[in-house]
Amino acid sequence: MHWQSIPVTVTRSHRARKVWLKMRSCQGLEIVLPYRVSTSEVPAILERHQKWIQSHLAQLSARNEAPGQNPLPEAVELPFLGRAYRVQYETGPRTRLAVTGDMLRIFLPQGETLAGALVLQRWLVEMGKVNLAPLCRDLAAAHGVGISGVRVRNQQGRWGSCSARFGISLNAKLLFLRQELARHVILHELCHVEHRNHGPAFRSALRKLDPLTVSHESEIRRAWDELPGWSKLRAKGG
DSSP states (O other), X not given: OEETTEEEEEEEESSOSSOEEEEETTTEEEEEXXXXXXXGGHHHHHHHTHHHHHHHHXXXXXXXXXXXXXXXXXXXXXXXXXXXXXXXXXXXSSOEEEEETTEEEEEEOTTOHHHHHHHHHHHHHHHHHHHHHHHHHHHHHHTTOOOSEEEEEOXXXXXXEEOTTOEEEEEGGXXXXXXXXXHHHHHHHHHTTTOOSSSHHHHHHHHHHOTTHHHHHHHHHHHGGGSOGGGGOOOTTO
């Protein structure tokens, strides 16, 4: 459905206790409903949150990430690596990406914008496996933290996580951060191996490993909104 020319998708969640609105880069508005809320209430929800919707739409437009805008970048900057890549698009029968020095060549069928974004995401994950995973293992060893493994994915909602079996999962988007910020996220997850919540013991342990925790956390909170739109696109049905 559309509302004032904005694509709107409605989903339900067993975990949702209230209505959630999410303005997704390049894709439009998602409304998450608890099962107790009828879809017949959607028009009223849209009207009630009109100012919020328009405000967030304006923010996306300023970053060229509003619905209908082309999210594919002309360049990709990875501050973690201190590198920038130019991106060249070529028409081809199937989607693929080739790296030549600092050039990313993306081949994709005509008009397959989403496919271009997804192949860039897969490349980002591979770069994360090569660069983020070794850093995590090195930091774990340096601080005597036992972990069962490291995974790198293109996660949608968090920078990282620590499983009950002490496996660390890192978001490939950490490559968009400076190294000291990515390092803080990794240390945060390593602290969860011993401290499963964010209580005083966890905070104390994290500050010992990173004395600049407060300022780093502030920067990291702001960084999510500044991520490029193509990195946040999801496959249809995903």
